[in-house]
Amino acid sequence: MLALDVGKRRIGLAGCDPLGLTILPLAPLARGSFAKDLLLLKPLVQQRRCEALIVGMPLDQAQKSTVQAQYCRRYGIQLANALELPIAWVDEHCSSWYAAEKHNLHGNRSGQLDSAVAALLLEQWLREGPEPVYAAAINQGRAANPEGS
Numbered sequence: 069m070l071a072l073d074v075g076k077r078r079i080g081l082a083g084c085d086p087l088g089l090t091i092l093p094l095a096p097l098a099r100g101s102f103a104k105d106l107l108l109l110k111p112l113v114q115q116r117r118c119e120a121l122i123v124g125m126p127l128d129q130a131q132k133s134t135v136q137a138q139y140c141r142r143y144g145i146q147l148a149n150a151l152e153l154p155i156a157w158v159d160e161h162c163s164s165w166y167a168a169e170k171h172n173l174h175g176n177r178s179g180q181l182d183s184a185v186a187a188l189l190l191e192q193w194l195r196e197g198p199e200p201v202y203a204a205a206i207n208q209g210r211a212a213n214p215e216g217s
Contacts, residue, residue, distance in 0.1 A: 069083065069088070069118060069120055069121075069122055070082075070083050070112070070113060070116060070120075070121055070122070071083070071121075071124070071158075071187065071190035071193065072121060072144070072186060073124045073160065073182050073185040073186040073189060074123060074124065074139070074140045074143050074144065075099070075182060077099055078098055078099055078182050079096060079097040079099060079105070079182065079186075080096050080181070080182025080184070080186035081093070081094040081095065081096060081097060081112070081183055081186050082094055082186035082187035082190045083116050083118070083190070084190055086117070088194045091187050091190050091191050091194075092187070093183035093184055093186065094112075094186075095183070096182045096183050097109065102143075102147075105147075106150050109151070110151065113153070118151075119154075120155065120156060120200035121144065121147060121148050121151070121153050121154070121155045121156075121200070122158055122189055122190055122193045123141075123143075123156070123157050123189075124140065124157070124158055124159075124160035124186070124189045125137050125140055125158065125160060126160050127159050127160075131159065141157070144157065145203045145206060148202070148203040149203045149204075153200075153202075154201050155200055155201065155202075155203060155206075156193060156198050156199065156201070157198075158189045158192050158193045158196075160185065160188075160189055
């Protein structure tokens with residue numbers, strides 16, 4: 069699995085072992101064009117033998133979609149399609165604050181916080197799900213609404 073905390077400037081990344089026992093924050097990815105992001109992410113996905121993408125969905129306090137959540141959803145679907153991997157979303161409301169508290173990273177601009185958030189998302193997904201689905205199923209309306217997961 070590969071967890072992503074998608075931002076406009078960086079993508080925080082985290083992975084786990086095949087059994088999901090050890091979660092590891094990975095080096096964050098400085099954002100570029102989608103094509104550039106894909107060139108950097110594809111080898112990582114292959115090297116880590118990723119079976120799915122877990123993408124943070126920044127919902128508001130009422131569990132409703134935000135502008136950033138819509139951006140993350142579009143980016144996640146585009147990436148999942150390009151990598152031919154299933155995708156699952158995890159609500160990341162307050163995750164940046166929690167990760168900053170847990171790892172003493174308030175004000176960190178290095179990307180370390182982004183990857184710490186991705187690790188929290190992966191941990192949450194391993195506990196709670198949902199099961200990843202292929203983006204084609206999402207586009208056809210057969211999958212659950214990611215804003216509600």
